[in-house]
Amino acid sequence: MQLVCLEPCEPRRHFAGDLLFIRGADRSGGFIEATNDTQRTEQLADINNASTSAGNHGWKQLADLLRTNGYTVTQIKEPLESGAPSAGQTTGAAIRFETMDLTPYEAIVMASNNAVYGSASINALEAYVRGGGGVMFISDGNFGSNWRDSPNSDTQFLSRFGLSANQDHGTYSLKRSAGDFVSANHPVLFGVDEFDGEGVSPIVVPSTAPAGVTITRVAGARGTTWNNNGTSAGNLYQGSSRAVNSRDASLVLANAGAGRLIGHFDRNTFFNTNGAGTDITRFDNRQLALNLFNWVSDNAAPAIVSSSFTQSTRVLRFRLDDNLNGSFTRSDIRLRNRKTGENLPSSAWSLNLAEGNGFTDAAITIRSAAPLGPYQLRIERRMLSDDSGNVRSGAIRYNFTIVAGNSPSGALRRASGEAVTEDRRDWLLSLFADEPIINA
Numbered sequence: 001m002q003l004v005c006l007e008p009c010e011p012r013r014h015f016a017g018d019l020l021f022i023r024g025a026d027r028s029g030g031f032i033e034a035t036n037d038t039q040r041t042e043q044l045a046d047i048n049n050a051s052t053s054a055g056n057h058g059w060k061q062l063a064d065l066l067r068t069n070g071y072t073v074t075q076i077k078e079p080l081e082s083g084a085p086s087a088g089q090t091t092g093a094a095i096r097f098e099t100m101d102l103t104p105y106e107a108i109v110m111a112s113n114n115a116v117y118g119s120a121s122i123n124a125l126e127a128y129v130r131g132g133g134g135v136m137f138i139s140d141g142n143f144g145s146n147w148r149d150s151p152n153s154d155t156q157f158l159s160r161f162g163l164s165a166n167q168d169h170g171t172y173s174l175k176r177s178a179g180d181f182v183s184a185n186h187p188v189l190f191g192v193d194e195f196d197g198e199g200v201s202p203i204v205v206p207s208t209a210p211a212g213v214t215i216t217r218v219a220g221a222r223g224t225t226w227n228n229n230g231t232s233a234g235n236l237y238q239g240s241s242r243a244v245n246s247r248d249a250s251l252v253l254a255n256a257g258a259g260r261l262i263g264h265f266d267r268n269t270f271f272n273t274n275g276a277g278t279d280i281t282r283f284d285n286r287q288l289a290l291n292l293f294n295w296v297s298d299n300a301a302p303a304i305v306s307s308s309f310t311q312s313t314r315v316l317r318f319r320l321d322d323n324l325n326g327s328f329t330r331s332d333i334r335l336r337n338r339k340t341g342e343n344l345p346s347s348a349w350s351l352n353l354a355e356g357n358g359f360t361d362a363a364i365t366i367r368s369a370a371p372l373g374p375y376q377l378r379i380e381r382r383m384l385s386d387d388s389g390n391v392r393s394g395a396i397r398y399n400f401t402i403v404a405g406n407s408p409s410g411a412l413r414r415a416s417g418e419a420v421t422e423d424r425r426d427w428l429l430s431l432f433a434d435e436p437i438i439n440a
Helices: 037-042 060-068 119-130 149-161 285-296
Strands: 017-023 071-077 105-110 134-138 171-175 194-198 213-219 224-226 241-243 251-256 259-264 304-310 315-320 333-337 349-356 359-366 373-379 396-402
Touching (some): 060 071, 060 285, 105 149, 119 134, 119 149, 119 259, 134 149, 134 285, 149 259, 194 285, 259 285, 333 359
Parallel strands (some): 017 071, 017 105, 105 134, 134 259
Antiparallel strands (some): 171 194, 213 251, 224 241, 315 359, 333 373, 349 359, 373 396
16 A cells, blocks of 8 residues: 655656657758748758747747756758759658657657658658657648648658648637637647747648547638649649638647647747747747647656545545546546445535646545545546546555544544544545556
8 A cells, every 4th residue: 555645746747758850951941932052941940040030930949948848859850862962952851760769759740841751651650659659740831842842741641640731821820719729628728828820731630530540629720721732843832722611720639549649730839039920939839839748748647646635624635647638527436435335426425627737636525415434436447548648547546534523533643653633623634545456
C-alpha cells in the first residue's frame, strides 16, 4: 500500500521532452516574395532566427518559449537534391525517417518541409505516430518553390490519417466570440479567445475518418481557400478557389493508435515579434502555441497527483495531471462499503469535475444519507483517458473511512503514525491507494 499525498504533490509537467523541427532545404522557399537566395532561405521558418525586424519569418521566440517550459528543441534540414544548382531557387530532398531512431522525440514538427517523400519515410512517420508519437503539420506557400510544394509535402503524410492541406490563401483571425471555435471547450483552447494567421492553408477533414483515427475539428476557417489541385506549371500549380465549408479547419487534431497529430493553418502565428503579417505576441497566439505543444507531446496516461478527504464535509478530492475532455463520468466510479460490500446508491453521492489548463480536479461529496464506516472508491481499468488519447491501463482504488464528527474512539492515525486529535472537526483521515493494476 502506498500513501497518497494529503497535501498537493508536485504535478507532472506536460511541457517536457524532445522536439524535432523539420526545415526545408536552403533556397527552397519564398517563391511568392523572395527575390534572392538569402530571402529564399529566410522564408523557411527557423528556430534559430532571432530577428525582430519588421516582416521577419523567425521562430526563435517560439523555441525559447518551449525551452522555458521544459522542452529540448532541435532542428534538422531537408538536404538539397542530388545535382541541385549552387545558386537560385531549388527544392529539397526527403529526410529518410526510416533510417532514424524517432523514439527519443515526444513530437516532430513538419515545419517548412517541401520535399517529395517516398513510402518508406512516410511509413516510418506513420508508425511513429501510431506507436505513441506526436506530429504537428504547418503548411505555407512560401515554404516552397510553387503553390503546391508545401501542401503536397504535408499531404503525403496527412493522407494516411484522412487529412489534406489546402494551398496558401487568406488572412484572418479566429474568435471565440464569433463562434469560430467548433470545439470551444477543448483544452488546446484554454486561455485562447482569438488567434490569427496571414496567408493561411486550412486543413481539409474527411466526411468519415479512417478506421482507427479520431479527428477533432477544433476551429473552422473563413472566407475562401484554394484547393491543392493545380496542374499547370504556367501558373505555378495554383489551385481553384472556393468558399470554405464545414470540412475546412484552421486547427484540427487527430488521434491514431497511441499517437497524436495536429494540422495548423499558418506559420505566421508563431513568428517573432514584428513578424510578417502577425506574430506570437498578437492575440492569444503564445498561449495557443503552449497548448498545442502540450497536447501533441503528451504520451503519458493520466495520473493522480494529489488527494484529500475532508471529514466534516465528507468530500473526497483528487487532482489528475491531465485533461480528461469528457471521458470520465459518474458511471466510471464505484463507491462501496468495505465492511458490507454494498455499493452506495447514486443518490448518496455526487461528482463535480473542473478542468484547468493541463489538469482535472474531481470532488466526490458523500451525502449524509450514507452510513458511517469504511469505504472504497474504485475506478476500473481503462476508464480514464486524457485529451491526447492516452488510456490509463490500471484500476485506481482508494480506501477512506467516514466517522462521526465527535467520535469518542480517541485519536485516529494516519499511515505515518501521526495522531489526528479528537477535537479537530476538519479531519484529514488516512487515504490510501493500492498499486495500479497493470494490464491483465
